[in-house]
Amino acid sequence: MKTLAYGHIKTAIGSVRANKSRSFLTMLGIVVGVVSVVSIISIGEGVKSQIRSQINHYGRDLITVRPGAETAHGTFTDIKSLVNINHAGSLTSRDLLAVEHTQGVAYSVPLVIVGGSVNGGDHSPGSITVIGTTNRFASALNQKISFGANFDPANNAAPTAILGSRVAERMFDDPVPLGRSFTIRGEQFYVAGIFDDFATAPFSADVDFNNAVFIPYDTAQSISDNGASMYEILVEPRTSNHDDEMVNALTRNIAKARGGQHDFTVLTHAESASVTNDILSLLTALIGGVAAVSLLVGGIGIMNIMLVSVTERMHEIGIRKAVGATNRQILMQFVTEAAVLSLAGGILGIILAIIIDVILRLSTDLQPVTSWQIVLLALFVSMLVGVLFGSAPALKAARKDPINALRNE
Amino acid sequence: MIDLQDVSKLYGFGDATTLALDEVSLKIKEGEFVAIMGPSGCGKSTLMNIIGLLDRPTHGKYMLNGRHISRLNQNQAAKIRRDSVGFIFQSFNLLPKMTVLDNVALPLTYKGMTTARRLKTASNMLERVGMQQRESFLPSQLSGGQAQCAAIARALINNPKLIIADEPTGNLDSAGSRLVMELLSEVHKMGNTVLFVTHNPELTRYATRVVYMHDGTIIHDEKTKLGEVSPTARRLMYSVPVTTEDDDMAGVSALMTALPVKTSLNSKRKTGRSLGRAKKSKRTSNKDVIL
Numbered sequence: 097m098k099t100l101a102y103g104h105i106k107t108a109i110g111s112v113r114a115n116k117s118r119s120f121l122t123m124l125g126i127v128v129g130v131v132s133v134v135s136i137i138s139i140g141e142g143v144k145s146q147i148r149s150q151i152n153h154y155g156r157d158l159i160t161v162r163p164g165a166e167t168a169h170g171t172f173t174d175i176k177s178l179v180n181i182n183h184a185g186s187l188t189s190r191d192l193l194a195v196e197h198t199q200g201v202a203y204s205v206p207l208v209i210v211g212g213s214v215n216g217g218d219h220s221p222g223s224i225t226v227i228g229t230t231n232r233f234a235s236a237l238n239q240k241i242s243f244g245a246n247f248d249p250a251n252n253a254a255p256t257a258i259l260g261s262r263v264a265e266r267m268f269d270d271p272v273p274l275g276r277s278f279t280i281r282g283e284q285f286y287v288a289g290i291f292d293d294f295a296t297a298p299f300s301a302d303v304d305f306n307n308a309v310f311i312p313y314d315t316a317q318s319i320s321d322n323g324a325s326m327y328e329i330l331v332e333p334r335t336s337n338h339d340d341e342m343v344n345a346l347t348r349n350i351a352k353a354r355g356g357q358h359d360f361t362v363l364t365h366a367e368s369a370s371v372t373n374d375i376l377s378l379l380t381a382l383i384g385g386v387a388a389v390s391l392l393v394g395g396i397g398i399m400n401i402m403l404v405s406v407t408e409r410m411h412e413i414g415i416r417k418a419v420g421a422t423n424r425q426i427l428m429q430f431v432t433e434a435a436v437l438s439l440a441g442g443i444l445g446i447i448l449a450i451i452i453d454v455i456l457r458l459s460t461d462l463q464p465v466t467s468w469q470i471v472l473l474a475l476f477v478s479m480l481v482g483v484l485f486g487s488a489p490a491l492k493a494a495r496k497d498p499i500n501a502l503r504n505e
Numbered sequence: 506m507i508d509l510q511d512v513s514k515l516y517g518f519g520d521a522t523t524l525a526l527d528e529v530s531l532k533i534k535e536g537e538f539v540a541i542m543g544p545s546g547c548g549k550s551t552l553m554n555i556i557g558l559l560d561r562p563t564h565g566k567y568m569l570n571g572r573h574i575s576r577l578n579q580n581q582a583a584k585i586r587r588d589s590v591g592f593i594f595q596s597f598n599l600l601p602k603m604t605v606l607d608n609v610a611l612p613l614t615y616k617g618m619t620t621a622r623r624l625k626t627a628s629n630m631l632e633r634v635g636m637q638q639r640e641s642f643l644p645s646q647l648s649g650g651q652a653q654c655a656a657i658a659r660a661l662i663n664n665p666k667l668i669i670a671d672e673p674t675g676n677l678d679s680a681g682s683r684l685v686m687e688l689l690s691e692v693h694k695m696g697n698t699v700l701f702v703t704h705n706p707e708l709t710r711y712a713t714r715v716v717y718m719h720d721g722t723i724i725h726d727e728k729t730k731l732g733e734v735s736p737t738a739r740r741l742m743y744s745v746p747v748t749t750e751d752d753d754m755a756g757v758s759a760l761m762t763a764l765p766v767k768t769s770l771n772s773k774r775k776t777g778r779s780l781g782r783a784k785k786s787k788r789t790s791n792k793d794v795i796l
Binding site: 100102103411415416417418419421422424425497498502 | 557560579580584586587588594598599602611612614616617620663
């Protein structure tokens, strides 16, 4: 049986080689299907893994408080808070106080967004988010400051700023623009430090911190006449492993501060990332499903060509039957041929998908992950498509009467 | 070995029914070298195909080595073809994209033999038919005689007891024909049963028995001595010139007109083709070439 299978594979490869252009065109459907499915799943997995690494980097204990109520499934009722975090937040300094006075809170970090333009520097920086926060921001997110220093805790109203790495690159020609000045809402600021790259995830609901300027919290309040909107409070608990209790305590206290209103959300960092994760999984599955249709079309192409091949090679089938091939052996020969054809398409598709992954990694923020499971699954599915769609023509060949097949020249 | 009892074969249906074999009964013992002769369309090939299990009789009983063949399913028939029957065709029927060696080894593939053993056996067989030098050639690179030798090697590879050759010399020149017939003669000497169809009376000298067919029936069956042209065939050879202008106009070959005719036409034959033959037969009978 082993030798026979080897013989079938050899014949199949010979047949694919003998009709190169026809075989390639037949494979094309499978190639397109595999490329799209593998690429989409890889991109989805890549984004998820970026989110995971972001969580790991920021620390699993971190708790976030955001405006907007939460539903039972952990999604926001106010969709704007998910897709456009820069909208006017509804957290206040009273909420911040409530958080700080909750038992078990080591420290809390408010994040306020300051409206208005950023000017100065060597180049116009374009759209930049200005965030007012405290000197604990860096330690809450385990973020290093690669150059310069953190805010001076003694002077929370100083006109200093720490730049996100990309802002520093965009605004200034100097590789390390420490001490350079620029203006926010007309007020002059000095660059005190530059953050290391933040771990970001594409499609994430979070603000891109690499593209933000950080100023002290009090300064932010004063330059915006206390009009800066607080969109998030980061809470670092004193001890870990008590997330649920902590979340409950925070919820109680903030609600009390807001007069019993539950129009805010308290999430552990993992929960907040899982919202994005869920949406991504759904999107990946949907687009992957659409791409899988092209595999079906590819399968129909294979069936078509196999039917032509069976008709063309009817005489050969007759000869093989005359020398003793059974129906099953002929069936296996043609099924193997279809499987080889679609498997070759699958391999070609995977190679192309890997090339696309590399291009995406080099030219975008996306970091697609092509796991061996996806590769194996794609190969298996493409072979399955070949076997399924090759069966009908193979059955036609197998059932042919030997003498009628022989008469077919 | 072969026992056919009232075997008939019909093609088509309704008005278009053609009777290719008409209640043929034939017994062939093991070790016989049988030549089957007759005009084109007389049912020789159909008979060969039925004996070789490529085709099934419509009616009648066929026993091969004591086994009732009509009851076999397609796969059982395929296994008997593989193990007990070797086919040699007029047009060689070698697979064009395979080398001579692979072609000869093909029946062994279906037996599940390992590649190395298969190719070695095929190579030995090619050596026996004098084709070892050409085992890596493609069929298109061979002469007709060489291609038929390769086909004979393929037919012999499974050591079948029965060799069926349907006009094996039909596409060959005289040298090629002699080569092929000598080979078949060798095969016969090894104790195999050989059945071959031919139009050439000269080739009956290789046979031990000659069966004559006409319009789907056996009209004459005679034993001959090895090395001698059968008496009936000799008569065919030398009575050939008896053709008239009418015969030539009608495209009837000398061989056909010289052939013996069955005394009574079977009443079952009603098809257009058969009616056409009846007219020809009438003409032949006028020439008194009755055996």
